[in-house]
Amino acid sequence: MHSLIIGAAGMVGRKLTQDLLKNPQLGSAQITTLDLVDVIPPDRPDTSQITLRCQKADLSDPTIAATLIAQRPEVIFHLAAIVSGEAEADFDKGYRVNLDGTRALFDAIRHEHDRNGYTPRVVFASSIAVVGAPLPYPIPDEFHTTPLTSYGTQKAICELLLADYTRRGIFDGVGIRLPTVCIRPGKPNKAASGFFSGILREPLVGQEAVLPVPDTIRHWHASPRSAVGFMRHAASMDTGAIGPRRNLSMPGVSATVAEQIEALRRIAGDAAVQLIRREPDAAITAMCKGWAPGFEAKRALSLGFRAETNFEHIIQAHIEDELEGVK
Amino acid sequence: MHSLIIGAAGMVGRKLTQDLLKNPQLGSAQITTLDLVDVIPPDRPDTSQITLRCQKADLSDPTIAATLIAQRPEVIFHLAAIVSGEAEADFDKGYRVNLDGTRALFDAIRHEHDRNGYTPRVVFASSIAVVGAPLPYPIPDEFHTTPLTSYGTQKAICELLLADYTRRGIFDGVGIRLPTVCIRPGKPNKAASGFFSGILREPLVGQEAVLPVPDTIRHWHASPRSAVGFMRHAASMDTGAIGPRRNLSMPGVSATVAEQIEALRRIAGDAAVQLIRREPDAAITAMCKGWAPGFEAKRALSLGFRAETNFEHIIQAHIEDELEGVK
Numbered sequence: 190m191h192s193l194i195i196g197a198a199g200m201v202g203r204k205l206t207q208d209l210l211k212n213p214q215l216g217s218a219q220i221t222t223l224d225l226v227d228v229i230p231p232d233r234p235d236t237s238q239i240t241l242r243c244q245k246a247d248l249s250d251p252t253i254a255a256t257l258i259a260q261r262p263e264v265i266f267h268l269a270a271i272v273s274g275e276a277e278a279d280f281d282k283g284y285r286v287n288l289d290g291t292r293a294l295f296d297a298i299r300h301e302h303d304r305n306g307y308t309p310r311v312v313f314a315s316s317i318a319v320v321g322a323p324l325p326y327p328i329p330d331e332f333h334t335t336p337l338t339s340y341g342t343q344k345a346i347c348e349l350l351l352a353d354y355t356r357r358g359i360f361d362g363v364g365i366r367l368p369t370v371c372i373r374p375g376k377p378n379k380a381a382s383g384f385f386s387g388i389l390r391e392p393l394v395g396q397e398a399v400l401p402v403p404d405t406i407r408h409w410h411a412s413p414r415s416a417v418g419f420m421r422h423a424a425s426m427d428t429g430a431i432g433p434r435r436n437l438s439m440p441g442v443s444a445t446v447a448e449q450i451e452a453l454r455r456i457a458g459d460a461a462v463q464l465i466r467r468e469p470d471a472a473i474t475a476m477c478k479g480w481a482p483g484f485e486a487k488r489a490l491s492l493g494f495r496a497e498t499n500f501e502h503i504i505q506a507h508i509e510d511e512l513e514g515v516k
Numbered sequence: 517m518h519s520l521i522i523g524a525a526g527m528v529g530r531k532l533t534q535d536l537l538k539n540p541q542l543g544s545a546q547i548t549t550l551d552l553v554d555v556i557p558p559d560r561p562d563t564s565q566i567t568l569r570c571q572k573a574d575l576s577d578p579t580i581a582a583t584l585i586a587q588r589p590e591v592i593f594h595l596a597a598i599v600s601g602e603a604e605a606d607f608d609k610g611y612r613v614n615l616d617g618t619r620a621l622f623d624a625i626r627h628e629h630d631r632n633g634y635t636p637r638v639v640f641a642s643s644i645a646v647v648g649a650p651l652p653y654p655i656p657d658e659f660h661t662t663p664l665t666s667y668g669t670q671k672a673i674c675e676l677l678l679a680d681y682t683r684r685g686i687f688d689g690v691g692i693r694l695p696t697v698c699i700r701p702g703k704p705n706k707a708a709s710g711f712f713s714g715i716l717r718e719p720l721v722g723q724e725a726v727l728p729v730p731d732t733i734r735h736w737h738a739s740p741r742s743a744v745g746f747m748r749h750a751a752s753m754d755t756g757a758i759g760p761r762r763n764l765s766m767p768g769v770s771a772t773v774a775e776q777i778e779a780l781r782r783i784a785g786d787a788a789v790q791l792i793r794r795e796p797d798a799a800i801t802a803m804c805k806g807w808a809p810g811f812e813a814k815r816a817l818s819l820g821f822r823a824e825t826n827f828e829h830i831i832q833a834h835i836e837d838e839l840e841g842v843k
Contacts, residue, residue, distance in 0.1 A: 333661060
C-alpha cells in the first residue's frame with residue numbers, strides 16, 4: 190500500500206513517519222511505499238522494509254498537488270500548514286498555504302477521481318482553533334466553529350471542503366481536530382502556547398522554564414503519541430460509521446496549569462516544580478483565555494479514538510518517548 | 517450615500533431595490549447613488565430621486581469585483597449566488613460563483629482597504645442550508661454548520677471569510693441566514709422547496725397547487741418583506757453590539773405544512789384549501805426531512821431583527837404586497 194505524508198517535516202509528521210516505519214501496518218494493509226513531502230526537506234530515516242521517497246515541495250505551488258496525486262497514494266496524511274502566528278501576520282501567505290494549498294490537493298484528487306475513480310483516504314490535521322471564545326466547558330461536538338484567528342478560519346474552511354468532497358464520493362476524508370500537543374519535544378519555540386510544554390519539558394531535564402499565565406488557565410492537551418494514534422486510526426478505521434460529519438474533535442486531557450504542575454510534582458518532585466518561574470505576560474494571558482478549555486469528544490471516543498486520560502500519563506509518554514524512560 | 521446590490525435581479529434583490537427606492541434611507545444616511553449588478557441585466561425601475569446605475573456583470577469573472585469596488589460603495593448587499601440544485605449539479609460552477617466570486621469581492625475590498633482605509637458595510641445573504649440533518653428543534657445559535665449540499669458548504673465558507681475579514685477590520689460584515697422565503701411571488705419554479713409557497717400562492721388566486729410531502733413536515737419561513745427588512749437592518753444597525761460572531765440565524769415562523777394550510781383556511785376559506793392536491797413525492801419528501809425545522813434566533817432577535825410571528829401574517833404580507841390587498 191502506498192501512503193503520502195504532506196507536512197512530513199513538522200513535529201507530528203516526523204513522529205508519524207517514525208511510527209509508520211516501526212510498524213508499517215495500517216489496519217489490514219501493509220505500507221510498501223511512503224512518500225514524505227514538505228517545504229523543508231524531510232529527514233530520510235533509515236529503512237530497508239519499504240520504499241521511502243523524500244521530496245521538497247510546496248503545496249501552495251499550483252502544479253505540485255497534481256504531481257503528488259499522479260502517484261495515486263491510497264492514504265494521504267495532510268498535515269501541512271503555516272502556524273497560527275504566521276497566518277495572522279501574513280494574510281496572503283496564510284490563505285495561500287492553508288486554504289488554497291489544501292483546496293489544490295483536494296481538487297487534484299477530484300480530477301484524478303473524475304478520470305478513473307481514484308478515491309483515497311484523506312486524513313486532515315485540523316485544530317481546536319476552529320472554535321473561538323466565548324466557549325462552554327466542556328465543548329460539545331455540535332458546537333459551532335467561530336474562529337478568532339485567520340489560521341482557525343482556514344482550518345474551518347478546509348473542514349467544510351473535506352466534508353463536501355467526501356459527501357460527493359471524491360475521497361474518503363476524516364478531519365482530526367488536534368488538541369494542543371503536549372509535551373512537544375525539542376527546543377522551546379516562539380508559539381504563544383509553547384509554555385504548556387515548556388513548564389514540563391524543561392524541569393524534567395533540570396532546566397528553568399517560564400510560566401507567563403495564571404495557573405488557573407484551563408486548556409486541552411494530548412501527547413505526540415496520541416496525535417500519531419489519531420492519525421493511524423483515522424487512516425485505517427471503517428469510515429462507514431462516521432456519517433457525513435467528517436470532522437471530529439479528538440479526545441484529550443483538560444487541565445488547568447495548576448493541575449499540570451501537580452502532575453509534574455507527583456512524577457518529578459518539588460525540585461522540578463521549583464524550576465518554573467512565574468513571569469506574568471498580559472498579552473499571552475489574554476490570548477489563552479480565548480482558547481478551548483476542553484471538549485466532550487463523544488463522537489471521536491465512540492469511533493475508537495483514544496488519548497491519555499490524565500496529565501501524569503502525558504508526562505509519562507514524554508519520558509518514555511523522548512527521555513528513554515529516564516526522568 | 518452610495519450603495520451596491522450584487523444579485524439585484526433575483527427575487528430578494530428586486531424586492532430590496534423597490535424598497536430602497538421607495539424609502540432611500542438607511543439608518544441616518546440618505547442613499548444618493550444605487551448600483552444594481554447581476555448576471556441577468558437588472559430591471560431599471562423609474563426613479564428621479566437617486567442616481568441609479570444598472571450593470572450586467574458576473575462576479576465570478578476575476579476582473580469584475582475590482583471595478584465594482586473602485587466606485588467605493590459604502591453599503592454592499594451581496595445577494596448573488598447560483599441556487600442549491602445548480603450548485604449540486606455543476607461542481608465547478610457552484611464553487612466558482614458562490615465561493616470564488618464572494619472571495620473575489622472580499623479581496624477587492626481588502627485591496628482597496630489596504631490602499632486607503634476603505635471599510636464598507638457588507639451584508640451577505642447566507643442560508644439555513646449551512647446546517648444539515650440531524651437537527652434539533654429549535655436549532656440554537658451555537659449549533660454547528662454541517663451542510664449536506666455544496667451550496668450550503670459554499671455559504672458556510674463565505675460566512676467564515678466574512679467573519680475573518682471583519683475581525684481584521686477590512687470591512688464591517690453581517691451575514692444573514694435567510695429562512696425559506698415564503699410566499700415567493702411569481703410563477704411556480706422548479707426548486708424542491710417551491711411547494712411551500714405554491715400551496716398558498718396558487719389557491720389565493722383560485723388555482724390548483726400540488727403538495728408533494730406529508731403535512732407533518734416542519735420548516736422555517738419568513739416573508740419577502742421580512743427578508744428585505746433583515747437586509748435593511750443589517751445595513752444600518754450598530755454592528756458594535758454583534759461581536760465577532762457575524763453570521764446570524766434570522767427569526768422566522770416555524771410551521772408544519774398542516775399549520776400553513778390551516779392559516780390559509782382561516783384567511784381564504786375551505787374553497788382555497790380544496791385547491792391543494794396531495795401528490796406524494798418520495799424524493800422531495802426525503803429531501804425535506806433534512807431541512808431546518810426552525811431556529812431559536814435569540815441573537816438576531818436581541819439585535820433587533822424582526823420577522824412575522826405566525827403564518828397568517830406571512831399570508832397577509834403576500835396579499836398586501838402582491839395582490840394589492842385583495843385575496
